[in-house]
Amino acid sequence: xxxxPDGKRVSLRALAEATSLHPSTVSRILNGVDVRSSAAxxxxxxxxxxxxxxxxxxAARSLRTGRSFAVGFVIPDLxxxxxxxxxxxxxxxxxxxxxxxxxxxxxxxxGLCERDIAFLxxxxxxxxxxxxxxxxxxxxxxxxxxxxxxxxxxRHTLGGExxxxxxxxxxxxxxxxHLLELGHRRIGFVGGTPGVSTAEGRLxxxxxxIEAAGLGVDEALVRGESFxxxxxxxxxxxxxxLDEIPTAIVVVDDMMALAVHGVLREHGLRVPEDxxxxxxxxxxxxELVDPPLTTVTTQPELMxxxxxxxxxxxxxxxxxxxxxxxPSSLIVRGSTAPPPLSRAGRG
Amino acid sequence: xxxxPDGKRVSLRALAEATSLHPSTVSRILNGVDVRSSAAxxxxxxxxxxxxxxxxxxAARSLRTGRSFAVGFVIPDLxxxxxxxxxxxxxxxxxxxxxxxxxxxxxxxxGLCERDIAFLxxxxxxxxxxxxxxxxxxxxxxxxxxxxxxxxxxRHTLGGExxxxxxxxxxxxxxxxHLLELGHRRIGFVGGTPGVSTAEGRLxxxxxxIEAAGLGVDEALVRGESFxxxxxxxxxxxxxxLDEIPTAIVVVDDMMALAVHGVLREHGLRVPEDxxxxxxxxxxxxELVDPPLTTVTTQPELMxxxxxxxxxxxxxxxxxxxxxxxPSSLIVRGSTAPPPLSRAGRG
DNA sequence: CTGTTAGCGCCTTCAT
DNA sequence: ATGAAGGCGCTAACAG
Numbered sequence: 001x002x003x004x005p006d007g008k009r010v011s012l013r014a015l016a017e018a019t020s021l022h023p024s025t026v027s028r029i030l031n032g033v034d035v036r037s038s039a040a041x042x043x044x045x046x047x048x049x050x051x052x053x054x055x056x057x058x059a060a061r062s063l064r065t066g067r068s069f070a071v072g073f074v075i076p077d078l079x080x081x082x083x084x085x086x087x088x089x090x091x092x093x094x095x096x097x098x099x100x101x102x103x104x105x106x107x108x109x110x111g112l113c114e115r116d117i118a119f120l121x122x123x124x125x126x127x128x129x130x131x132x133x134x135x136x137x138x139x140x141x142x143x144x145x146x147x148x149x150x151x152x153x154x155r156h157t158l159g160g161e162x163x164x165x166x167x168x169x170x171x172x173x174x175x176x177x178h179l180l181e182l183g184h185r186r187i188g189f190v191g192g193t194p195g196v197s198t199a200e201g202r203l204x205x206x207x208x209x210i211e212a213a214g215l216g217v218d219e220a221l222v223r224g225e226s227f228x229x230x231x232x233x234x235x236x237x238x239x240x241x242l243d244e245i246p247t248a249i250v251v252v253d254d255m256m257a258l259a260v261h262g263v264l265r266e267h268g269l270r271v272p273e274d275x276x277x278x279x280x281x282x283x284x285x286x287e288l289v290d291p292p293l294t295t296v297t298t299q300p301e302l303m304x305x306x307x308x309x310x311x312x313x314x315x316x317x318x319x320x321x322x323x324x325x326x327p328s329s330l331i332v333r334g335s336t337a338p339p340p341l342s343r344a345g346r347g
Numbered sequence: 348x349x350x351x352p353d354g355k356r357v358s359l360r361a362l363a364e365a366t367s368l369h370p371s372t373v374s375r376i377l378n379g380v381d382v383r384s385s386a387a388x389x390x391x392x393x394x395x396x397x398x399x400x401x402x403x404x405x406a407a408r409s410l411r412t413g414r415s416f417a418v419g420f421v422i423p424d425l426x427x428x429x430x431x432x433x434x435x436x437x438x439x440x441x442x443x444x445x446x447x448x449x450x451x452x453x454x455x456x457x458g459l460c461e462r463d464i465a466f467l468x469x470x471x472x473x474x475x476x477x478x479x480x481x482x483x484x485x486x487x488x489x490x491x492x493x494x495x496x497x498x499x500x501x502r503h504t505l506g507g508e509x510x511x512x513x514x515x516x517x518x519x520x521x522x523x524x525h526l527l528e529l530g531h532r533r534i535g536f537v538g539g540t541p542g543v544s545t546a547e548g549r550l551x552x553x554x555x556x557i558e559a560a561g562l563g564v565d566e567a568l569v570r571g572e573s574f575x576x577x578x579x580x581x582x583x584x585x586x587x588x589l590d591e592i593p594t595a596i597v598v599v600d601d602m603m604a605l606a607v608h609g610v611l612r613e614h615g616l617r618v619p620e621d622x623x624x625x626x627x628x629x630x631x632x633x634e635l636v637d638p639p640l641t642t643v644t645t646q647p648e649l650m651x652x653x654x655x656x657x658x659x660x661x662x663x664x665x666x667x668x669x670x671x672x673x674p675s676s677l678i679v680r681g682s683t684a685p686p687p688l689s690r691a692g693r694g
Numbered sequence: 695c696t697g698t699t700a701g702c703g704c705c706t707t708c709a710t
Numbered sequence: 711a712t713g714a715a716g717g718c719g720c721t722a723a724c725a726g
Contacts, residue, residue: 011719022697027721034722036695055469059409060719063702068406078431079631085426091452100470103450105438122402123447229635258635265637284426285632288576288605290612358703369713374705381706383711407703410718 010052018048030056062124071311072120072128073101076108080255081283082300086131086154089304097312099126106132109193109227112139121146127315129153129307133163134195149314151321153307154300155197162321164307166298168198171328172205172250175278175296178330179248180213182338184276188246190235190260191224192253199227202252202280221246232256236263247275247339254279254286254295261289261335272337282331291334298328357399365395377403409471418658419467419475420448423455427602428630429647433478433501436651444659446473453479456540456574459486468493474662476500476654481542484508496661498668500654501647502544509668511654513645515545518675519552519597522625522643525677526595527560529685531623535593537582537607538571539600546574549599549627568593579603583610594622594686601626601633601642608636608682619684629678638681645675 016023021041028034029045037045062068073090075083087101094101102125104116111134120128128143128150135158143150152163179187189206192199203222210217220242223235232251239246240263251257257279261271269275271291279286282297303326313319363370368388375381376392384392409415420437422430434448441448449472451463458481467475475490475497482505490497499510526534536553539546550569557564567589570582579598586593587610598604604626608618618624618638626633629644650673660666 012721013719023719024698024721025696028696031721038695041695055465057410057719058470059406059415060702061721062406063404063410063704063718064720064722066702078425078434079428081426081428084424084431087425088452091450095466100449100466102447103438105435118402119442119447123405229631255631255635258632262635262637284576284602285605285636288602288609289632289636290609359705360703370703371705371714372712375712378705385711388711404703407718408705410702410720411704411706413718 009057010054011057012054015045015049015052015054018052019045021045030054067126067315068124069099070102070123070125071099071308071315072104072123072125074104074106074112074116074120074128074130074132076106076110076132078103078105080108082281083131083154085300086304089301089306090129090153090308091304092301093305093308094312097316099312101129101308108132109134109196111137112143114139117142117146121148127151127311129304129311131155133157133161133197135197135200136195137161149311149321151307151311151314153303156323157197162310162323164303164310164324164326165197166303166326166328168201168328169205169208171280171296171298171330172202172252173209174205174328174330175250175280175294176206176209177213178294178332179250179276179278179336180209182248182276182336183341184246184248184339185215186218186221186244186246186248186339188221188239188249189223190232190239190249190251190256191222192256193226196227199224199252202250206250224252227253227256229255229259232259233263236260240264240267240269245275247341248277248336249275250278252280254281254283254293257293257295257335258285258289271335274340276336276339278336286331287333294333294336295331296328297331299326302326356404357401358404359401362392362396362399362401365399366392368392377401413471414473414662415471416446417449417470417472418446418655418662419451419470419472421451421453421459421463421467421475421477421479423453423457423479425450425452429628430478430501432647433651436648436653437476437500437655438651439648440652440655441659444663446659448476448655455479456481456543458484459490461486464489464493468495474498474658476651476658478502480504480508480510480544482544482547483542496658496668498654498658498661500650503670504544509657509670511650511657511671511673512544513650513673513675515548515675516552516555518627518643518645518677519549519599520556521552521675521677522597522627522641523553523556524560525641525679526597526623526625526683527556529595529623529683530688531593531595531686532562533565533568533591533593533595533686535568535586535596536570537579537586537596537598537603538569539603540573543574546571546599549597553597571599574600574603576602576606579606580610583607587611587614587616592622594688595624595683596622597625599627601628601630601640604640604642604682605632605636618682621687623683623686625683633678634680641680641683642678643675644678646673649673 012023131154133155156163279295286293478501480502503510626642633640
């Protein structure tokens with residue numbers, strides 16, 4: 001006896017009896033596969049299926065087809081709004097194909113680990129979206145062996161695996177150029193975890209802009225050990241301990257930018273009058289704080305949606321996985337202004 | 348032929364052959380059910396299971412047992428950190444029992460709707476955690492009929508359904524009392540969506556504190572049509588349009604409190620010098636902004652964890668669902684201070 | 695155009 | 711203490 005207390009989920013067999021057809025015929029019609037039935041019976045079946053509220057049993061279907069109709073979504077921390085937004089897009093695209101996402105929460109910056117692979121493969125996900133990849137991700141090989149397709153999202157590797165991510169370099173370059181145009185010449189950088197493409201890409205964009213302006217990169221101005229509020233505060237303190245402090249700081253992330261702002265405040269410095277600050281990701285708070293934060297936006301929902309579509313195109317229809325680089329664009333708000341010297345010069 | 352390209356997941360049968368036992372024996376041993384085998388063979392089976400990396404096929408197991416080993420988690424929007432934190436706790440507790448959570452994202456304040464029920468029951472979840480209930484939630488009856496247990500989390504109904512939630516009333520009362528102690532007598536309230544327990548409970552706490560202080564509630568000071576940043580701004584504008592504006596505002600949510608702060612700023616008012624502001628939920632940004640936000644904390648991870656444990660105790664072991672009210676506590680930060688008049692009086 | 699058959703991997707009753 | 715048998719609900723080959 002099946003333990004389910006209510007004995008009345010309509011099965012395919014019940015539907016077949018109701019329509020005086022064979023289960024397999026009904027199955028074919030409802031799945032739109034091998035449709036040789038007349039339009040009349042087809043309509044009849046579909047209608048009674050709706051009337052009886054037929055819902056195919058996913059477990060049975062999975063067992064039979066070998067597909068679970070789930071994609072794993074490996075993410076560090078939904079508490080970070082960026083990842084929540086990525087997931088929102090992914091969920092929407094998954095539902096559109098009758099799929100659902102299976103969340104696998106991992107430690108930030110730890111990459112993919114055995115436990116996660118076990119969790120996801122045990123549930124037989126048909127594919128994986130990995131948002132936490134490091135530049136070197138040896139365990140991807142394990143997934144390949146297991147035959148589970150994997151698409152990187154948000155962060156990419158150096159191994160040439162397909163990914164969907166924002167153009168981090170262009171975003172950081174735009175932010176830095178914006179500061180250069182305002183007249184800043186001494187621009188600090190508060191970065192993220194080394195070995196992670198978002199951190200490295202944004203740093204590269206910062207460097208590229210500085211060098212394109214004919215200025216050398218002063219390595220004393222490049223700080224940041226890892227993502228996170230505490231590291232950001234530490235990095236800011238180091239920048240403020242310099243003999244000559246920067247007049248602007250490019251920060252790798254919005255929350256971290258707010259943390260940097262906090263440290264500046266503690267030192268009696270005002271944003272943007274004394275020091276300009278830029279962030280990354282355009283979190284909802286960015287426009288609520290004072291001053292509203294100049295930042296780079298990256299359309300995370302779109303990214304999640306696109307990545308999921310690409311992955312499911314592969315899983316469901318056998319298309320090739322492919323890489324997409326999404327544009328990032330600068331949003332100028334109140335946290336950036338000309339440097340104090342040029343203001344003094346003007347005044 | 349099963350479509351899975353790699354033909355080599357170890358099945359129970361493979362394990363049986365490896366141990367020269369019958370599949371059913373192996374099953375019994377691994378599930379710890381009806382254990383009549385000798386300790387020796389038991390150990391041998393467990394060991395080889397680990398060696399071969401045996402993972403029971405969830406689909407097959409679900410089909411057979413009628414359990415899906417998944418609980419649905421109905422949530423409005425992971426972008427709101429509160430819900431992300433609830434989920435984090437829930438996920439942890441679910442994993443501890445071999446369960447996973449199946450996220451079902453719904454519109455904020457819409458309660459439970461047909462589509463969500465269909466989504467979750469189609470996947471045969473063994474239970475549902477509903478974080479978006481309204482005080483009147485007629486569709487819960489539908490779930491009862493379907494035989495899917497449901498535990499409310501975060502918000503409760505008036506129908507007496509079991510829930511796990513924070514003491515919203517006590518939290519708002521504490522915030523209001525704190526303002527009263529600072530000397531405020533004209534305290535505004537920016538509330539959330541009517542018909543939702545968190546909004547109503549916090550409003551009730553505000554009222555209770557005002558009345559306990561021997562003051563009458565001035566209904567002109569009670570504003571707010573629904574949760575959200577835009578409604579919060581509108582409510583703040585209304586409070587500032589009064590002949591005599593409040594010297595403090597209790598806001599039903601942190602993000603909304605920041606929005607209110609923004610409106611105050613636009614009107615040339617400083618927080619807390621001119622107007623004090625309190626929030627609710629203690630989001631991570633609360634301590635990063637300037638001034639850091641005085642708010643009420645509610646341990647959302649614990650709430651998610653506890654609710655999941657209670658639900659699974661019911662699902663797995665048949666325990667009764669029960670209600671738990673978690674304490675909320677006030678965190679005093681920089682956004683609250685004595686009202687301007689008393690400061691003038693002191694000065 | 696429709697029905698028959700078989701089996702996905704597992705658990706559970708019943709028989710040894 | 712173990713084996714045998716059956717079936718959960720569905721789909722995909724192969725007849726008719």
